[in-house]
Amino acid sequence: MANLGIFDLEENLNQAISGTYVNQNCQAADLPSQIQCVLKYWIAQHLIPVLLVILVFVILLFTFYGAFLYFTAYGNENRATQAKKTLTYAIIGLIISLSAFGISYYIQDILTNKQAAQNENLPIPTQE
Numbered sequence: 001m002a003n004l005g006i007f008d009l010e011e012n013l014n015q016a017i018s019g020t021y022v023n024q025n026c027q028a029a030d031l032p033s034q035i036q037c038v039l040k041y042w043i044a045q046h047l048i049p050v051l052l053v054i055l056v057f058v059i060l061l062f063t064f065y066g067a068f069l070y071f072t073a074y075g076n077e078n079r080a081t082q083a084k085k086t087l088t089y090a091i092i093g094l095i096i097s098l099s100a101f102g103i104s105y106y107i108q109d110i111l112t113n114k115q116a117a118q119n120e121n122l123p124i125p126t127q128e
Contacts, residue, residue: 005042009039013035016031016034016035017031017035021037021038023038026041044108056094059094059097062086062089062093063091066086068083070083070084
């Protein structure tokens, strides 16, 4: 059984507490910021992919359920309509959830690059 990187998280938190944690995306000096960086990295690397797999599994389950309802409708219009709605909602749920993950990864990439630019003393474009 996978441990979801819990041992890695524990080791990284111990390194952050002792002041020896090194991460190229996070150059925080104080302890709370280092702990925050460790947790963000762990969530991005371990928790989000697991949630995405669970989400796809649930959507596939609803897709198969909708298909089962449709194939067993046998001319019953109410059951066929319910099956079509189930399939439609499953596809809409898939699109919305994948869009949410994509947007969150995109924003995370923007914030990570902005933080890396600040750490390297590069100019950051500002909006006026």
